Amino acid sequence: MASSRVQPKTAGTYVRRVIVIAYLFFLVVWPVSLVVKHTFDGGFGNITTALSDPVVTDALRLTVYVAIWAVVINTVFGIGVSLLLVRYEFPGRSVLSALIDLPLAVSPVVVGLALLLAYGGTNGLFGPFLNSIGFQVAFATPGIILATAFVSLPLVIRELVPTLQEIGTDQEQAARSLGAGPWATFRRITLPSIKWALVYGVVLSLARSLGEFGAVKVISGNIAQQTQTATLVVEQKYQDFEQETAYATSFLLTLIAIAALVVITILRPKDKSDGN
Numbered sequence: 196m197a198s199s200r201v202q203p204k205t206a207g208t209y210v211r212r213v214i215v216i217a218y219l220f221f222l223v224v225w226p227v228s229l230v231v232k233h234t235f236d237g238g239f240g241n242i243t244t245a246l247s248d249p250v251v252t253d254a255l256r257l258t259v260y261v262a263i264w265a266v267v268i269n270t271v272f273g274i275g276v277s278l279l280l281v282r283y284e285f286p287g288r289s290v291l292s293a294l295i296d297l298p299l300a301v302s303p304v305v306v307g308l309a310l311l312l313a314y315g316g317t318n319g320l321f322g323p324f325l326n327s328i329g330f331q332v333a334f335a336t337p338g339i340i341l342a343t344a345f346v347s348l349p350l351v352i353r354e355l356v357p358t359l360q361e362i363g364t365d366q367e368q369a370a371r372s373l374g375a376g377p378w379a380t381f382r383r384i385t386l387p388s389i390k391w392a393l394v395y396g397v398v399l400s401l402a403r404s405l406g407e408f409g410a411v412k413v414i415s416g417n418i419a420q421q422t423q424t425a426t427l428v429v430e431q432k433y434q435d436f437e438q439e440t441a442y443a444t445s446f447l448l449t450l451i452a453i454a455a456l457v458v459i460t461i462l463r464p465k466d467k468s469d470g471n
Contacts, residue, residue: 202210245443262404265343273351307413334416343411351396
């Protein structure tokens with residue numbers, strides 16, 4: 196058995212560590228800590244004030260509702276597309292794979308504008324028809340869900356695809372040879388094999404959905420207590436010189452994001468390599 200040798204630490208190693216730590220501190224830790232500091236400048240008063248404001252509570256309620264629906268959509272769609280990309284050969288597969296990453300490359304504001312052009316009530320391509328049957332997308336909750344699902348689309352898929360490639364198809368083929376149907380094979384073989392990757396993707400998708408701003412602002416119309424999410428409330432409160440409420444709402448969103456990261460850390464199997 197070949198023994199692994201630990202590379203000796205050099206001065207360059209310590210310099211690189213200092214650079215990385217400084218980069219993370221000034222880019223992430225310090226700005227976020229300032230939000231926390233301003234939130235608790237007067238104790239828990241800012242949090243209490245924010246949670247007693249109906250504009251904030253309605254926005255938080257809508258944000259959670261939208262995020263849950265976006266995660267459900269991306270989970271179902273993500274599993275199906277991941278299986279399609281890994282298990283089947285078909286023309287245009289590489290194009291489909293590239294399109295899945297489109298939300299990561301396109302500005303969320305562009306996404307919101309595109310959805311508005313497609314589903315807007317008067318000038319949208321499908322808006323007039325949807326309004327005629329009593330289903331409003333733009334400037335309503337369905338539009339916010341669409342925008343949020345779009346921007347968080349790749350997160351589940353990009354977690355599942357490498358895992359499906361790694362586990363292969365041997366166990367699935369063995370199950371089918373023993374008479375198991377497609378659903379039974381997926382439930383008993385495929386799903387247990389991808390469950391951790393699915394959990395990571397779901398948690399990341401949830402965190403991304405909770406923090407979406409640009410696409411939601413365009414498609415929602417930013418109507419207080421109707422289509423205003425928590426991120427939009429932060430902007431409005433800050434511009435209205437209600438900074439304490441803006442800080443407190445930002446802190447609550449940050450707390451949820453940190454909780455999502457903690458969940459990932461706790462659920463990650465100890466033998467799972469960092470590269471997977």
